[in-house]
Amino acid sequence: MAPVVLLNGPDTFLVEEAVSRLTHLICPDPALLAMSREVLETRDVGAEGIVRAAETLPWGGPRRLVIARGVEALGPRQAEPLIEYLRAPNPSTVLVLSVLVPIAGSHWIAKAVPAASVVEVPQLTGRPLVTWLRARASGEGFELSDEAAQLLHHPRGR
Numbered sequence: 001m002a003p004v005v006l007l008n009g010p011d012t013f014l015v016e017e018a019v020s021r022l023t024h025l026i027c028p029d030p031a032l033l034a035m036s037r038e039v040l041e042t043r044d045v046g047a048e049g050i051v052r053a054a055e056t057l058p059w060g061g062p063r064r065l066v067i068a069r070g071v072e073a074l075g076p077r078q079a080e081p082l083i084e085y086l087r088a089p090n091p092s093t094v095l096v097l098s099v100l101v102p103i104a105g106s107h108w109i110a111k112a113v114p115a116a117s118v119v120e121v122p123q124l125t126g127r128p129l130v131t132w133l134r135a136r137a138s139g140e141g142f143e144l145s146d147e148a149a150q151l152l153h154h155p156r157g158r
Contacts, residue, residue, distance in 0.1 A: 009121025
């Protein structure tokens with residue numbers, strides 16, 4: 001797994017679903033989760049706080065997971081410590097940047113995060129949403145008919 005992952009997409013639920021999957025992959029032991037994962041709001045800790053957390057060595061497991069939300073709000077100067085970190089990230093940490101807004105090609109994130117580390121999380125609507133609902137239900141051990149998935153997608157009586 002890459003030491004940096006950018007999850008970018010407008011659907012909060014799907015981005016959080018991706019974060020959850022990464023959490024289970026990197027921190028499979030729930031007993032070690034509190035020491036192996038850190039969730040940060042950029043507005044509270046700034047770029048320096050994100051870098052400090054990402055540079056912390058893991059304890060109790062081989063890797064640490066650091067999830068940073070809202071990094072897109074940092075200006076280029078504010079982001080300098082993070083940009084520097086992204087050039088040579090700690091290999092024992094997976095730093096997940098969770099961004100819910102589109103990123104312009106001129107934004108510092110687009111320039112600093114390698115393209116191979118970017119995961120575009122789509123906004124599901126229509127048939128792709130129905131297909132996803134059915135697959136998600138199946139993954140949880142349930143059967144969801146196409147008609148039921150359509151009703152979830154387009155509830156009646158609203």
